[in-house]
């Protein structure tokens with residue numbers, strides 16, 4: 001990172017090796033009750049929340065901005081939320097993109113240091129815990145985030161070994177991803193990110209694609225919201241909440257559900273081969289705490305956008321939380337994973 005505010009820390013991981021336990025995707029919908037798709041072409045997910053009890057005790061969350069991710073304060077992300085979503089994320093990730101990535105990485109010129117992987121907006125490092133054990137060979141992970149507390153957790157919980165038992169080491173860089181340049185990626189084998197694109201602006205995504213293209217580095221950018229959620233069983237207020245949520249999202253300069261399209265275009269315009277694969281959360285009775293938090297944030301954002309909905313929305317939220325607690329609610333929250341492979345240059349990629 002070129003920002004003067006950036007700081008770097010190096011450590012060899014000491015804890016939290018292997019990938020997440022994972023939950024099988026594609027769980028069946030509950031019997032009875034049709035699924036409702038809310039959002040359609042319009043944004044649905046894309047709001048972060050600050051937990052707060054509502055006046056009537058329905059525990060709406062205050063909406064912040066960004067991803068489908070509750071934030072503790074402004075753009076700070078609560079580690080508890082990141083932990084809550086980790087197994088659903090792990091189950092959702094598009095494994096179909098791994099083989100083309102592995103082939104590209106296997107064709108890199110051999111380096112004594114092994115692969116150098118930059119994880120942008122690493123949070124507590126869940127991407128590394130998932131991906132490092134799926135890649136062969138020694139790996140150096142460079143974890144980027146603006147939040148020093150999350151970087152400390154990422155170091156503590158870093159993966160220790162690759163798929164073949166080779167060592168994984170981790171360094172951190174604190175700074176603003178929006179200012180990342182090709183120089184920051186010198187020597188990189190791979191850029192990766194998880195649940196990041198939708199909290200960036202168009203300019204930041206253009207800059208990221210430019211930095212990857214100039215450095216000739218492949219990018220695996222996962223779990224971007226695409227603007228659709230399916231809830232089953234259906235509820236008459238689903239659509240109204242979704243539309244209010246969408247309006248809230250549009251009030252932000254962050255790209256939310258448009259991020260994946262913007263990123264595809266940005267990488268393709270710079271000559272990369274781009275693949276996109278669905279990576280939906282499948283939330284059911286195995287994810288009650290996660291679904292509850294998501295619901296609170298989703299409805300909270302809708303009410304922030306349209307305060308006149310609040311009374312009815314609180315009743316809606318109570319109904320949805322009760323169904324969730326009873327194990328009767330299924331939510332499919334759609335995401336996409338993107339793999340961008342730059343034109344081989346005979347150089348670093």
Ligand SMILES: C[S@@+](CC[C@H](N)C(=O)[O-])C[C@H]1O[C@@H](n2cnc3c(N)ncnc32)[C@H](O)[C@@H]1O
Pocket residue numbers: 067069075076077082089120121122123124125126127144145146147150175176177178193194195196199
């Ligand atoms: C939704 S969280 C995802 C965290 C992690 N990748 C995961 O999947 O659990 C987004 C992360 O990006 C970081 N972030 C967002 N915008 C950033 C920026 N402009 N510069 C650096 N970090 C940023 C946040 O601090 C947060 O850790």
